[in-house]
């Protein structure tokens with residue numbers, strides 16, 4: 001298993017290009033199942049998660065042309081050869097569960113394993129199933145698989161989500177595009193990736209309105225066409241590098257950044273005393289911190305437009321060095337503080353009490369061997385390591401490869417001393 005060695009204490013300086021959004025790309029790839037015509041996605045990040053999904057789609061009969069390292073992926077689901085998404089593939093990544101609705105909409109039946117995914121809590125799929133069932137599908141959960149049938153097709157439905165789940169909103173939206181009649185999704189999630197998916201679906205001929213608000217309306221159409229779509233930039237990757245620059249200090253400009261989607265993250269950084277110059281039209285965010293100590297800021301994760309859970313670990317890494325005490329409350333996932341004990345190994349002072357972590361800022365962190373536990377937790381260790389004195393070795397970095405494209409290159413391009421070591 002690969003490790004990362006990081007020699008910290010070096011300010012960062014330079015430019016970092018932001019890749020396409022992983023969480024958007026995954027759902028856009030699934031959308032290719034809805035049409036028998038070619039779907040071309042550009043600005044697609046080459047990550048282990050997007051590669052896993054490409055493999056699953058290929059198992060279902062989708063022709064995938066995506067050379068290694070290429071940022072354009074061609075998908076063609078002219079004929080589907082299987083409607084079974086096996087455990088071995090779905091367990092690797094939760095977003096694969098979203099093939100259920102499109103398979104049902106297109107083929108009338110599907111057999112999809114219940115997912116695995118990051119070890120950050122229970123993460124059930126009840127809201128997904130509630131929506132698909134409301135659209136008239138018959139569902140049976142048997143031996144770890146959801147067996148679904150909608151022999152006469154899916155029907156438009158009124159779904160009121162008890163919680164704005166990103167995955168369930170996208171799943172229902174995908175399925176509803178080919179359903180008979182109108183679907184209304186209330187208390188829908190408002191994440192920018194949902195709006196990106198709607199833009200792509202509408203370009204395929206779907207009738208989706210309200211994506212990005214809490215009420216989404218979808219009028220079903222009989223068939224969708226192919227599309228060329230550019231994946232939106234990754235707001236979590238952008239926020240992560242912004243926090244890395246804030247932690248290590250220096251002067252870093254993010255290029256191709258989704259400025260409008262970064263509101264809560266950039267506000268928190270400004271509150272911590274970091275200079276943030278964001279240019280929406282140019283898609284750039286400049287992060288500057290020279291010498292001045294960070295101020296402690298408390299945050300609570302919320303569905304978008306609140307502070308994203310996917311940046312909580314990174315912000316905690318930053319707050320370990322702040323002047324004062326900050327409280328971080330995790331409201332989305334119940335077990336998302338696995339990074340706290342690892343950050344403590346670097347000298348951080350963190351006490352976890354249920355859904356809250358109390359972080360007393362220290363003046364310096366010191367390098368140590370640490371273990372990556374999940375995707376966002378791993379990168380929080382990289383951030384802390386960049387700011388720490390001495391060497392940190394981050395083990396089990398396959399978690400990082402799930403979600404961060406060319407992480408070492410991007411950081412090294414700004415002067416960070418980061419090297420990957422094969423075990």
Ligand code: UD1
Nearest residue numbers: 023095123124125126127128165166167168309310332333
């Ligand atoms: C997506 C993102 C993930 C992010 C999360 C929240 C992708 C591929 N992943 O995950 O990076 O952290 O949004 O912004 O886009 N829940 C249920 N029942 C369900 C579905 C969800 O109880 O059927 C709960 C989950 O356990 C969790 C909360 O709802 O506590 C939020 O989950 P959700 O918004 O669905 O996250 P994902 O779509 O899995």
